[in-house]
Amino acid sequence: MARLTTMTPEIVRSLESSQTARMAVCVExxxxxxxxxxxxxxxxxxxxxxxxxxxxKDTSGAGPQxxxxxxxxxxxTERTHILATPETQWIYDRLSETVNVAxxxxxHFRIGFMEPLQLLRYPEGGHFDWHxxxxxxxxxxxxxxxxxxxxxDPASYDGGDLQLLTGGxxxxxxxxxxxxxxxxxxxNHRVTTVSRGSRYALILWxxxxxxMR
Numbered sequence: 001m002a003r004l005t006t007m008t009p010e011i012v013r014s015l016e017s018s019q020t021a022r023m024a025v026c027v028e029x030x031x032x033x034x035x036x037x038x039x040x041x042x043x044x045x046x047x048x049x050x051x052x053x054x055x056x057k058d059t060s061g062a063g064p065q066x067x068x069x070x071x072x073x074x075x076x077t078e079r080t081h082i083l084a085t086p087e088t089q090w091i092y093d094r095l096s097e098t099v100n101v102a103x104x105x106x107x108h109f110r111i112g113f114m115e116p117l118q119l120l121r122y123p124e125g126g127h128f129d130w131h132x133x134x135x136x137x138x139x140x141x142x143x144x145x146x147x148x149x150x151x152x153d154p155a156s157y158d159g160g161d162l163q164l165l166t167g168g169x170x171x172x173x174x175x176x177x178x179x180x181x182x183x184x185x186x187x188n189h190r191v192t193t194v195s196r197g198s199r200y201a202l203i204l205w206x207x208x209x210x211x212m213r
Contacts (some may be wrong), residue, residue, distance in 0.1 A: 025166045026173060026183035027102040032094060033178035038151040041091060042200050045080045045119055053079035053120065056135065075128045077191075080119040082202075091117065091202075095180075099145055099206050102182040109144040109184075111206045119151075122160050122199040127191055130165065133205055134185040142207040143185035149202040150175055157197030164189045 033041065054068035055075050084092050096114060103109055122128075133146045148162055154175045162181060164171040165188040173181045183189070185205060 023184070024106040025164055025171060025187060026181055027106050028173055029098055029102060029180045029182070030176070031178055032098050032149055032180045033151070035153070035177045038178055038200075041082075041119065041202060042151050044082060044088070045121070048080045048082065048119075050078045050080045050121070053077040053118075055131075056140075076122070076126045077128055078121040078123065078126075080121075082117040082119055084116070088117075095147065095149070095202075095204055096206075098180050099147060099182065099204070102147075102180075103145055103206075106182075107145070107184060110208045110210070111144045112208050113206070115139065115143075115205045115207065118203050120201050120203060122191060122194045122201075124194055124196060124198070126160070126199065127193040130188050130190045132186050132188050139207060140205075142209070143205045144208050145182055145206045146185045146187075146189075147180050147182040147204045147206075149178065149180045151178070151200040151202055152198065153177065157199050158195045159192050160194040160199035161192045162189060162201075163192065 052070045052072075053075060054070045057067045057069045082088055082091065092114065095117070099111070099114070103111060133140070134143050135141050154177070161172050161175065164173070164183060173179075191199070
């Protein structure tokens, strides 16, 4: 797991503070990756392979980890894990810096490490219904900041919008090459159905030793 470092990106936007949470619902940072770097990251899928992304199974078991199942009625997404290696460390460094900027501007969570990155492809018909990334057990219960980085040319697909739920309203951040959208892990969000093309995104979760502090 990657340690967090620091950086100063040029463009940072906080979107629509929640009156109940009294904090920014999300932070957008432009140009985290260039279009060329986005294509380079997408190309990792060819060598790393992929599987169908699962969702946690709703059980009342007392085990430390939830079981996961593939349910395409809830989520239809292809997934590739990107581990931290000498060849991919530059991706981790860039994103850990980005998280530090957003967290320092908006939330001030106590975060210390990042889960392995995931490269996602939403094919035509791909989607992910409303959910939050904060779990009730295991490492998912320690998540603080979630982030999605759009890797696709926005003109190459239709649908596939990331939407956040705040105060009963749907907030749709911008979609552009290399833009990072960061938000607290407890925020409900979804990806609407892709109606044309494919949507590629990189996702990450940062965690701390204690839940939501």
